[in-house]
Amino acid sequence: MPITCAVYLPKDDKTNGWVAKLKAALPEAYTVLPMSDVTDPASVDYAIVWMPPAGMLAGLPNLKAIVSIAAGIDHLLADPQLPKDVPIIRTIGNDLTQRMREFIALHVLRMHRDQRRMDTAQIESRWDPVTVPPANYRKVGLMGLGNLGKAAAQTLAMLGYQVRGWSNSMKEIEGVTCYAGAEGFDAFLDGLDTLVCLLPLTEATTGLLNAGTFAKLAPGAQLLNAARGGHMVEDDLIPALESGQLSHATLDVFAVEPLPADHPFWRHPQITVTPHIASMIDQATGVSIIAANLQAFEAGEALDALCTPGKGY
Known part of the structure; x- marks a missing residue:
């Protein structure tokens, strides 16, 4: 079965850039597409997002994990409909x-x-x-x-x-x-x-x-x-x-x-x-970190980037 990853950023051009680079970085078993192209919400295994609209993630019933395209997750926790039982993977690393x-x-x-x-x-x-x-x-x-x-x-x-x-x-x-x-x-x-x-x-x-x-x-x-x-x-x-x-x-x-x-x-x-740039990650580095985290999580490996439930970070 393919592993489906749906990507969302507030601007379509940025979403498309992340989708293209993630497709190139992940094995063939992974299907990567913009969130706007999802026709079957139940098919999405991973949501890779930055500032998704409230309720978007709740509409994906079979999520294995949510990936924040940043170290912070407050943009996710602000959603009152955020699924409480879905793990969140932060994007952290030496670059940031x-x-x-x-x-x-x-x-x-x-x-x-x-x-x-x-x-x-x-x-x-x-x-x-x-x-x-x-x-x-x-x-x-x-x-x-x-x-x-x-x-x-x-x-x-x-x-x-x-x-x-x-x-x-x-x-x-x-x-x-x-x-x-x-x-x-x-x-x-x-x-x-x-x-x-x-x-x-x-x-x-x-x-x-x-x-x-x-x-x-x-x-x-x-x-x-x-x-x-x-x-x-x-x-x-x-x-x-x-x-x-x-x-x-x-x-x-x-x-x-x-x-x-x-x-x-x-x-x-x-x-x-300054415009929220202190540790802003470039696409190439972010994609590399996210691709490695997805494969490790899918394989059941421990991840330092996995959020502690209830702590908010």
Whole structure:
């Protein structure tokens, strides 16, 4: 019997590109087609998706697994009709980890070295030397110490920063002072110069980047959110910047994406906006990871990318 894989992304041209590459990467036993071409929903074994409409997956009664074309699965959990008994396979790997390390290091350094001020001075043809403390004088905190957070924390430690990490359960990471749980949150935040969010989005972490959290950082602290827009109370950010409690925020994720053209974040001089690209995977690499995961799952092998039921990540 053929193993049928149906692919969905919000844009048809992207869906077609993933379908073509997955067909080439998988053995002949696998049939790969766009979700829109499915004529028999009961025939679909695997749904390979990004941001599927609510109810789409519930209409596939014989799914063996759902594959998220990303590390995060909150786009699936937002569907109230999501089948609760179907395993979810995340798309994770060294490529995504490396991309996130690069992104976090780049933007922590840009904020630390006040690169936005240099960019403005160049536009104005103005010589404006800036001296800042070296990295070893700066305290940087990572919220979330999964694969991506751990790698980013280690990278920042290698650059010389005083690095702290905070997660749901206690971790041990060389060069990183770790905290855990609600009881460790305030001590983790206390006096941080830069706060980086790489948490999974769950009920407990929604809205955690808020005025109360910002108030516990060092005055003039900087914020980098590369996790999910739902982590931040957006209405709390600009007041924190205008009061001086925060000096800059770099945001890769937002409550509504794409970020609406009239949103004030686009034009605020202390906010850097990037379009959810921190660890965006290219098709070739993503297809390679997904094809390997599908074959391993079909063979009954253990997968690190398989989500833990009920945890939300």
